Amino acid sequence: MSNPVLTITSLTKRFGGVTAVSDINLEVMPRETIAIIGPNGAGKTTFYNMVSGRMLPTEGKIMLDGKDITGLPPHKISRLGVSRSFQLNNIFPEMTVQENVEVVLSAYHGHSRKLFNIASRNTGIQQEAVEFLERLGIDSLKEQRAEVISYGDKRLLEIAMVLATQPKLVLLDEPTAGMTPDETRRTTRLIKKLADSGDYTFMITEHDMDVVFNLADRILVMHRGEKLFAGTPEEVKNHPEVRVAYLGEEDDEAVEEANP
């Protein structure tokens, strides 16, 4: 039995009197894909922000590979092997698609401290950047300025940038949010392929239940900052409380839509 990549103990975040995340415990095993679901405001993004160092937890502990990373700044957590994407696109708009990945790679390989190399002649990094773009199927866009490619391609570019730091744990925050159904299917297939390759451990938040049930080995259901339930996709689908609290809400909406 291998050790967990990530161990989270009683993680809590309070903003003034509001508890956004309350007493979450979670172990993530190597090479599994874990999904975190819950309605808007359930605390998923706050949870991510704490794990990636964007926010300081109020209480609790985050261990990565047995090392305490609680409260470290983002660049240190990234160096230790947690890489994340954001709900909103977070790329370098004025650079080419390939340069976007090159920036991350030169940070990862320590080239970023070189003052007198010529970045545009760094063929090693350029080849590696193209390889990551190929993995996401967007290598044909490598010469384009990142701001002009489609929304879905930008999201894939961000995933390529996230993977380029060779992370032990990949956090994807709603990777298919705002995508067309086609783009969603393509992205889901890609993540599935990456997860099946056994090179990555994924943690994913997602609204789209098809995507979640397709990708996740395990699901953590959050509701109002608390853990409502954790289990396999099958268990989650059949869990009565989850159906009422989360899946049930969608039924209500469907009813409202049917009877305006």
Added chain:
Amino acid sequence: MKNKVLMAILAVVIAGLIAVPWIASYFYVFIFTEILVLGLFAASFNLIFGYTGMLSFGHAAFFGIGSYATALVLIHLQWSFLACLLVSMGASALLALVIGFLSVRLNEVYFAMLTLAFGMMVFAIAYQWRSLTNGSDGLAGFTLGSFGLGLDLTLGNPLVYYHVVLGIVVIASIVLYLICRSSFGMILKAIRQNPERVSFAGLNVRTYRLVAFIIAGTFAGLAGGLMAPFLRVASPELLHWSMSAEPILMAILGGTGYFLGPFIGSAAFVLLETWITTYTESWMLVLGIILAMMVIFFRKGLLGTAIDWWMEVKK
């Protein structure tokens, strides 16, 4: 192809600059010395502004310290000119380390205000520390001795001094340009576009901003060291906050998105000032109108607009 055209234009421009003392009047030798020194000052500023996205309102502090350092070394130690310039660079690097350390943690308007505040403090110290700086009169009465490296140059001759400035500015610009083209320079551009993504790629953005700030300060100090012997005085005006506005105006006028933009801006600024002040007292009004037009209609500056226009014509 594009690179070859660019290199050819650059070679012609530099040949023209070398020839200035033989083809232009004495007056224009002075004008071009000023353009080169202020161009280097503005280019050093653009490393943090155009590349890294930090708007500093205190860049004159480093320019001024560089001037004072060279003047003080010439008065008290009479070292060679190259040694003076190294002292200028060292002094401004140290000052940039201190000011930068306290400022780069803040963003945008707070960073701008903090650098402005530090710039004003440096000005106040230079103004009031009479025993060292001679207060509002500034330091004068120093003469340039040898150049250094065993070169026999009559630096007191403005024509010789012009060529020395040209040589040093070209070398300094090449070094700055190489930094902009390096992986480090690429990270600076990435920080301007999206600092958060850079920190989530594992880099401490604050450290990179600080290093850029120190490099920019060091080159501003070098420009200051070239300025004092040219003006034959190191005075508090060189440290004044209005002096910090000049590289901002020059960078915007020339184009912040291009390495040579600030040099074009410096040339436009100094030449327009010279020509317009012969006709009217209200040079600032004209400058204001030009700058407003640039920002409203030609966001990319003179150089950027010219390049865009040339690309259009070629099509």
